[in-house]
Amino acid sequence: MKKSILLMLALVLVLMSLAGCAGDNPSVKPTDKPSQTNEPAPSGGSDLETYSFTAMVNGRGVDDSTTVAHQAWLAKMEDLMGMKLDIKFNYVPNAEYDDKMKILLSGGDLPDYFLLPFLYNYTEMANEGYFLDFAKYDMPNYMKFVDMAKDGRQTITMDNGMMPAIYQVILPITDPDKAPDLSTNAMFNYTAFQREGIEIPNTLDEWYIAAKKFKEKYPNSYPINTNYVGIFPVFHAYHVYAHQDGAGTLYWDGDEFTFAGLQDGYKLGVEYLRKLYAEGLFDPEYIIETVDTVKTKMLNENNFMLLNAWRTHASEYTRDSGDKVFVSALTPEAEGYGKPWQTFSRANQVELLSWTIHCVNAETERPDLLTKIIDLQFIPEVYEITSWGVEGVTYNIVNGEKKFIDEFYETDDPSKVADKYGLWNDRSGRANPGLRLIQDNKARHVSFPIPDYTYFGGKYEEVPVLDTEFFRNLGWPNDYIPPHYNTPAIKLTAEENEEVSAILTQLVTYTSQMQADFISGDEPMENWDAFMDTFKNSYNIQRVLDIYNAAAKRYFEKNQ
Numbered sequence: 001m002k003k004s005i006l007l008m009l010a011l012v013l014v015l016m017s018l019a020g021c022a023g024d025n026p027s028v029k030p031t032d033k034p035s036q037t038n039e040p041a042p043s044g045g046s047d048l049e050t051y052s053f054t055a056m057v058n059g060r061g062v063d064d065s066t067t068v069a070h071q072a073w074l075a076k077m078e079d080l081m082g083m084k085l086d087i088k089f090n091y092v093p094n095a096e097y098d099d100k101m102k103i104l105l106s107g108g109d110l111p112d113y114f115l116l117p118f119l120y121n122y123t124e125m126a127n128e129g130y131f132l133d134f135a136k137y138d139m140p141n142y143m144k145f146v147d148m149a150k151d152g153r154q155t156i157t158m159d160n161g162m163m164p165a166i167y168q169v170i171l172p173i174t175d176p177d178k179a180p181d182l183s184t185n186a187m188f189n190y191t192a193f194q195r196e197g198i199e200i201p202n203t204l205d206e207w208y209i210a211a212k213k214f215k216e217k218y219p220n221s222y223p224i225n226t227n228y229v230g231i232f233p234v235f236h237a238y239h240v241y242a243h244q245d246g247a248g249t250l251y252w253d254g255d256e257f258t259f260a261g262l263q264d265g266y267k268l269g270v271e272y273l274r275k276l277y278a279e280g281l282f283d284p285e286y287i288i289e290t291v292d293t294v295k296t297k298m299l300n301e302n303n304f305m306l307l308n309a310w311r312t313h314a315s316e317y318t319r320d321s322g323d324k325v326f327v328s329a330l331t332p333e334a335e336g337y338g339k340p341w342q343t344f345s346r347a348n349q350v351e352l353l354s355w356t357i358h359c360v361n362a363e364t365e366r367p368d369l370l371t372k373i374i375d376l377q378f379i380p381e382v383y384e385i386t387s388w389g390v391e392g393v394t395y396n397i398v399n400g401e402k403k404f405i406d407e408f409y410e411t412d413d414p415s416k417v418a419d420k421y422g423l424w425n426d427r428s429g430r431a432n433p434g435l436r437l438i439q440d441n442k443a444r445h446v447s448f449p450i451p452d453y454t455y456f457g458g459k460y461e462e463v464p465v466l467d468t469e470f471f472r473n474l475g476w477p478n479d480y481i482p483p484h485y486n487t488p489a490i491k492l493t494a495e496e497n498e499e500v501s502a503i504l505t506q507l508v509t510y511t512s513q514m515q516a517d518f519i520s521g522d523e524p525m526e527n528w529d530a531f532m533d534t535f536k537n538s539y540n541i542q543r544v545l546d547i548y549n550a551a552a553k554r555y556f557e558k559n560q
Contacts, residue, residue, distance in 0.1 A: 050084040051081070051085055052086035053086075053088070053366075055112065055114065056111040057091060059094060061430040063091070066422075067433060068389055069385060069389050070434065072390045073385045081372070081376075098117035101116070102117055102120075105130075108130060112364040113359075115358050115436075116358065122165055124498070127158075131165065132361065133162045133362075134163040134165075135157070135163040139371060139374070142437075144378070145352075146352065148350040151488070159493050165358065166374060167356070167357055168352070168436065168438065169350065169351070169437065171442065173466075176476070179478060180346060181471070182311050183310075184343045185328045185329060186305070186331045187298075189298060190324075191323075191324040198210050200458075202330075202333060204237055204335075207305065208272075208275070211304075212279070221303065222280060222303060223305055225286055225305075226309075227294050229289070230307060231243070231244070231269075231307060231308075233307045234273055234307065235266065237331070237337060237340045238337055241482060242261075242515075244515070245512050246511035247260055247514070248511035249261075252483060252552075253483050261535050265334075274520075291310075295320075298317060309328070312427050313326070314453045315427070326453060328454050338479065339480045344485060377434065383438045386434055408447070408448055414427075414448040423443075424440075425443075426439070426441045426444060490552050496547045496551070500544050503543065507539040
């Protein structure tokens with residue numbers, strides 16, 4: 001069977017390379033908004049123009065440039081553009097990407113196409129003319145999805161009308177009235193809990209009790225840890241949003257913008273984490289952990305409970321451990337505060353992903369061609385290649401529907417087969433072909449809904465999260481949704497942005513360090529009132545709130 005697949009693959013790749021040679025140069029009109037078309041350029045001989053550009057993106061563990069999906073994507077793009085494409089990809093390891101990209105941004109020496117660092121504020125550089133303004137180009141395919149997303153145009157458009165960035169589009173996998181899955185959740189070593197006769201905890205008090213029991217049994221362990229410095233679930237239990245920025249975490253509370261440090265529950269969250277830390281129940285390396293170090297500790301039972309884990313980590317850990325089961329669960333609640341806020345995805349609607357944003361260098365030589373290539377990423381015949389691959393190689397048509405080849409169904413982990421062919425799938429995330437501008441998870445979700453290992457509502461189930469009894473009965477909206485899930489897409493003027501950035505940079509530097517020091521015990525709780533006084537009175541936080549809430553008022557007046 002392997003030999004036949006290889007022969008078929010070789011034949012398909014030859015056919016794809018031949019298909020890429022058909023066509024001629026597209027005709028680009030010299031207008032302010034060059035017209036875009038989805039039709040392949042007419043064939044006009046073998047002497048095709050070659051368009052070259054550089055692209056810098058993060059490497060996720062698979063060499064995308066050599067995969068079946070990426071090569072098929074490239075062939076399709078050459079066919080649609082009617083020219084040869086010479087794309088010089090620079091795949092920077094994911095752990096190094098943000099730092100390297102920030103160095104390039106600080107020097108202004110940019111590739112033609114690039115991924116911005118995580119949650120990077122691009123406003124200042126856009127105003128200074130470093131990034132191409134997509135508002136000057138006709139991009140109908142992209143804008144179709146933008147208009148489907150909540151606050152789509154407001155999200156991508158700056159106050160001055162510029163559109164300097166392309167937000168990654170995520171397509172829905174469930175209906176609008178159904179609860180989407182979680183982006184992150186709590187996680188437990190279910191095998192260890194069963195072995196030691198400890199109940200899976202629901203409340204913060206129960207987490208503490210469970211951690212104490214593990215500490216007594218395994219004194220060298222730190223029972224609780226977290227991924228991504230994710231201590232926010234503790235604050236979510238008290239209906240406050242605070243992350244590593246500490247008291248300086250700025251968020252929408254449902255009525256207005258506020259700071260975490262202005263809420264009574266913020267101190268309660270810090271005190272809880274401090275108690276865990278002081279008793280050796282919370283891993284002291286939480287603030288420097290990587291995804292890999294946390295995984296190693298959980299597999300080796302140095303940790304048993306995670307406050308925050310990516311939604312697929314439980315099934316990944318279970319598969320990789322070989323002899324343990326790890327379960328996803330809701331993050332803990334605080335007694336008397338109602339349902340704990342959870343980090344829902346937007347899998348029941350089209351989403352513009354705010355932490356995966358791409359830009360184009362304003363000095364790129366052929367912006368008309370590059371913007372057309374970008375816009376073509378949003379047509380089905382292009383983005384379905386990244387999730388389905390090539391007919392006859394990765395899928396076949398059965399009764400008029402796409403169906404993955406048997407290899408996907410003959411393994412315990414179809415996501416690894418997807419990696420082999422370079423297909424995007426949200427279970428692995430290692431392969432990501434093409435320009436990475438749209439994610440369609442339906443192929444994986446419908447074709448091979450890999451069972452999750454879950455513990456929701458006091459019930460253990462081995463089914464996809466959305467198929468658990470808890471989620472099937474949850475509905476949408478519900479009481480677990482945090483108010484900042486519906487943060488209005490405000491726009492600050494250049495002057496406002498400059499002013500608040502100056503304040504917040506100094507504020508967050510102070511509050512993030514103080515939060516870490518209070519949790520670790522380096523700062524005594526007797527100094528809390530002095531800390532609050534400095535926080536409230538030394539950084540002009542009221543000015544920040546005035547600017548943000550004035551912008552929110554403008555937003556609601558515009559969208560009444």
